[in-house]
Amino acid sequence: MKLNQKTITIDGIDKKILRALTTDARTPILEIARNVGISGAAIHQRLRKLEKSKLISGSQFIINPKVLGYSTMAFVGIYLDKAANTDDVIRALKKLPEVLECHYTTGVYSVFIKLLSKDNVHLMHLLSHNIQTISGVLRTESLISLEQQINRQIKI
């Protein structure tokens, strides 16, 4: 398999490593080693190669927001006025921990965000007090996720 950046080649062993570690970042490397039939050190070296190539950009434990009381996910399209400084708006959005993603987008919105709130009251408060009050924001359009059925990374 040929890749983009500096044409790294990943083989079946690399794929097995990636599949194991994208499912569970704490999978014992020796367990993978036994499955593919090479030493743990070799797996470790391949991992460093994959990290160096930027194919792996890190690892993280996944927090379940529901346990923290965050049960409402919403997507919000933001309209900016012509004079708005988009960078300033992004900077203001970064300060809101509830904002998980923020995108410059084509289409009717200038900025499109994904956020988590505790409930609809909290969402309304975020919109009216924290987002619509940002200088340059004209208005917003929200889309509430009632249920998320797919959440995954790109397949390797």
Place this chain on the structure above:
Amino acid sequence: MKLNQKTITIDGIDKKILRALTTDARTPILEIARNVGISGAAIHQRLRKLEKSKLISGSQFIINPKVLGYSTMAFVGIYLDKAANTDDVIRALKKLPEVLECHYTTGVYSVFIKLLSKDNVHLMHLLSHNIQTISGVLRTESLISLEQQINRQIKI
């Protein structure tokens, strides 16, 4: 800090553990142990408690899609016809590896997805050949992310 599920309490040490491991899932537990002043075994036990409470729902290595040639992220709102079986549509979307998220939503769309494509040609192909051909799908509206400035988890 009181939490939702069975009112688990997490203290400052738990927060430090979580902050370390949500940043890098392979952070040595003994390093965290030295920072907070208790034994590695104690950290480990707290981790098991956090996992048991479902506050931690797993861990994963993060794949950088750009290195795989996936450089276009898009959000697609999907209109379904009245007779459409939403579950069947979701099932069809699950088969497309490019679809990373899928939500039932309020508002004009029935289903809202986030997807990754290699480029605009690939995106157009996905829309016209793989998504708009799903039985029940009336039409779609796309929003292309030109740049993603925020990508994070909820703050602990």
Place this chain on the structure above:
DNA sequence: GCTGAAAGACTCGAGCG
């Protein structure tokens, strides 16, 4: 909820083919 100890696993350097 913590510690200490032991077995197994991780990580890194050195060196082989």
Place this chain on the structure above:
DNA sequence: CGCTCGAGTCTTTCAGC
């Protein structure tokens, strides 16, 4: 270059308090 081997460190489990 990709592999193995081995030494030092880290993880994980368990008994005990």
